[in-house]
Amino acid sequence: MMVDAALAYARHGIPVLPVHSPAPGGSCSCGRARCDRPGKHPRLRHGLTEASVDPERIERWWGRWPEANIGLHTGVTMDVADVDSLQGRHALRHLLGGELPAGPQVRSGGGGWHFWFRPAGFGNRVHLLPGVDWRGQGGYVIAPPSRHASGARYRWVVRPDVEQPAAPAPLRELIAGPTPPTQSTLCVAHPDRYAAAALEAATHRVAYAAVGTRNDTLNRAAFALGRLVRAGLLDAATVTRELRAAGAWAGLGRAETTRTIRSGLDAGWRAGHRPGSLGVIAGLPQDSQCDR
Numbered sequence: 111m112m113v114d115a116a117l118a119y120a121r122h123g124i125p126v127l128p129v130h131s132p133a134p135g136g137s138c139s140c141g142r143a144r145c146d147r148p149g150k151h152p153r154l155r156h157g158l159t160e161a162s163v164d165p166e167r168i169e170r171w172w173g174r175w176p177e178a179n180i181g182l183h184t185g186v187t188m189d190v191a192d193v194d195s196l197q198g199r200h201a202l203r204h205l206l207g208g209e210l211p212a213g214p215q216v217r218s219g220g221g222g223w224h225f226w227f228r229p230a231g232f233g234n235r236v237h238l239l240p241g242v243d244w245r246g247q248g249g250y251v252i253a254p255p256s257r258h259a260s261g262a263r264y265r266w267v268v269r270p271d272v273e274q275p276a277a278p279a280p281l282r283e284l285i286a287g288p289t290p291p292t293q294s295t296l297c298v299a300h301p302d303r304y305a306a307a308a309l310e311a312a313t314h315r316v317a318y319a320a321v322g323t324r325n326d327t328l329n330r331a332a333f334a335l336g337r338l339v340r341a342g343l344l345d346a347a348t349v350t351r352e353l354r355a356a357g358a359w360a361g362l363g364r365a366e367t368t369r370t371i372r373s374g375l376d377a378g379w380r381a382g383h384r385p386g387s388l389g390v391i392a393g394l395p396q397d398s399q400c401d402r
């Protein structure tokens with residue numbers, strides 16, 4: 111019974127909230143024809159702010175919606191690394207020196223994983239790593255035995271009766287630090303989808319390049335993006351900033367990264383055949399309209 115699970119979480123001090131449940135055919139109990147988050151958004155009007163550990167309330171909610179999925183308020187007794195893909199799992203493992211976190215672990219019904227940690231003291235962070243979001247203060251996760259739109263239930267891989275680890279230092283630094291190279295930081299001079307996708311793909315290639323190929327990967331990425339700068343589709347300052355972050359992420363030294371980006375961009379710029387609308391390449395990096 112969903113209500114029993116919800117009550118058990120509440121007894122452990124985790125505020126719970128009723129969440130819509132997926133309906134047959136991939137739809138959602140909210141009834142919207144095109145719900146974009148079937149089975150994942152709160153039942154309650156005020157959403158997360160109404161999350162509660164009060165058993166009476168919880169029984170009332172699940173009395174009304176017995177199949178409601180269970181949302182757990184993060185940032186109170188636990189934070190969660192929300193991993194939505196194998197790529198995300200690899201990225202997290204890579205960040206943590208080859209080890210996955212040893213604490214409670216959920217297999218999400220959608221093929222992802224939730225790794226639980228003691229609260230790190232931060233809010234949510236989307237795209238912490240490619241395929242990894244952080245759910246902290248002000249966030250929530252869907253908990254077992256909720257049902258995913260795929261039909262599969264969320265289930266425990268490692269039950270929450272083991273100790274929750276603290277978020278390891280590299281993870282904490284990432285949560286607290288500047289935004290890593292992802293689409294969320296993209297700021298293109300012209301919001302052209304192709305250029306944005308190219309920038310994202312290139313930064314990911316650099317960020318996850320194998321040791322021994324990192325500098326070459328960075329150089330190729332800078333070259334390819336330099337052509338897009340020349341074509342006026344990206345601005346050089348944004349490309350430089352994103353590639354620097356990716357290079358740092360890959361473990362390249364700052365001076366080497368800067369040098370490689372500059373030469374790669376210059377070469378790409380020269381190879382570009384269309385006249386550029388931006389003349390900023392010579393003095394990398396310069397102000398861009400994206401910088402505040």
Ligand SMILES: [Zn+2]
Pocket residue numbers: 130138139140141142145146147148149151
């Ligand atoms: Zn819905």
